Amino acid sequence: MKRKLLAARLDLADKISEISSRKGTLYDYVNDILEQAIRAEEIGLSLKTVLDDRWTVKAMKDAGFILVPEKLLYDLAEVAYKRVGREKTTMLWYETGQWYGHYYGDLRKFEAAIKNCFWDVSEFKILEEKETAVLTCLSSKFSATYTELFSKFLEGALNALGLSLSQCEVSKGIINLKFVKPLDK
Amino acid sequence: MSGKSSRNQKLIRAPSDLVSKLSQEAACQGKTLYSYVTEIFEQATRAYEMKRSLKEILDTFEILDVPKEAGTIYTPRDVLDYLIQKTYGENGEELQRMWYHAGKWYGTYLKEKFEQPFDSFLRLLREGRWDLNEVAVNKSNGRIVLKCVSALTPQERSLLLQNFIEGAAHSLGYKTQEKNCFKGIICLTLFKHELRQPEEDSV
Structure with a gap:
């Protein structure tokens, strides 16, 4: 598969690299992240919107609320x-x-x-x-x-x-x- | 790391086709590829802090609005437990019936909304808002063993939740073979029953 180089902010690149070391290779992890970003855009959402909603669920649980x-x-x-x-x-x-x-x-x-x-x-x-x-x-x-x-x-x-x-x-x-x-x- | 760029940047190798797609999307949004990738990586690290992968989070996104649309609301856990504790003694059976029927309604709603409603129901139980720490499913020989664990949940609320789950499962075409409930541990053995017989779907 052809590859290209992506420029990323130093601190984020380091963090992503650190996380990937626990999961597999950096290349595979970045591949997965980018695929999910494209998937989100394809359903008309940004990753931020999706994460914000998910964050709310976590925050409510942490605060002791229940459905x-x-x-x-x-x-x-x-x-x-x-x-x-x-x-x-x-x-x-x-x-x-x-x-x-x-x-x-x-x-x-x-x-x-x-x-x-x-x-x-x-x-x-x-x-x-x-x-x-x-x-x-x-x-x-x-x-x-x-x-x-x-x-x-x-x-x-x-x-x-x-x-x-x-x-x-x-x-x-x-x-x-x-x-x-x-x-x- | 794949390579080094300027002092505040690093170069990372990625599949060419994905980079092309991202470039197009960034251009559509009037962003540079660099700022777009920054946003994506920020969200990826945020997901990691939530102990989830982006894939898991996106997989559950389609069910995020279900609680709102299906008539469930948030309430402080302590308040709910107090209300149950104060009413269960005299109204326990009635409460169980009410939760069972609320579950049936919930299941019916999921059936209308999703192609795989039972799987959606399991994802909803797992995603955190029902105060369950663990939802394990074991499928074999047409049977489903569902085990839900919630630490420190009083027996009364466990029983009510069990009835709710049972109600939902029944409306999704399952019947109960066996059930057990003990302070936060709910075990249900269900089997698929294609032709539902509503008169048998009682608590």
Whole structure:
């Protein structure tokens, strides 16, 4: 087979060479990489798009999220809410939210994670102003109970990120939360 | 390394036909071959960091949107386990039935979407979002032994997931010969049943 020389960035070429030494020859490894790049382009995608999506899956797994059929989750939440009671159930969601607030440690990262993984949420945004942050979350799929629980999850996360709830408006499928930022010392 | 170029570059040998294709693609995208190859190698090293080959990642790409389209959502694992724990005692059988039927719906969806729906289902189980560390399949004499392992999964969620998997398998034309489930280890022996008899597809 005819061969050509490809110029590659030094650090990447070294890295590829290092990886290939664990898998076989450099030539075969580069061949495989280039074939996959062409395959991706042939289905109308860039490798970056494909890897970004795959990365999201890994990030969600690392963050302790798990897939569940949505109807089953909403039903479970409904039953548990009635059986265990409002206080305990909302506290669970609030504390879980706190954990995720600490986990992401940054308002924009948290916002991005919600947008990426909660695809039952049709609109999600956090608008920051000088002293406040306003969170809006809309979902046509949420029940009234699930909306309340999810609002506590969001409240917990933003509290963990240093914001204090000042106003809240929660009704079936609609969450509007206003937070006050801590005063600069 | 194949050769040396300027201080910040190295030359690597590659098949001529692939280099030609890449040159064309780079030109179509208005990029130089060098910057295009840089992007490709960056993604290859990223895949390696994810402990996957590019081929594996591309192989699973077609199933990435399935969870979204098939009505599944992410939820914090602890929340799900708490909800199950608080409801399973009194509603265990009903929950199992619900998960079984959710699985059947899922399988039916896969059947409509993919030419090899059972293989797609296995890839979905393997790709990480169902919290399974291992999905092993052993096919012999028309039987499929499916073993799913998930460390530290409570018994209740394991049982529900087993029902979900069984539901999906049944709607894809398999029947259960044997099943076992113990805290995160699900073992199902399935066999192909061409003519499905819906009345037998019960939990």
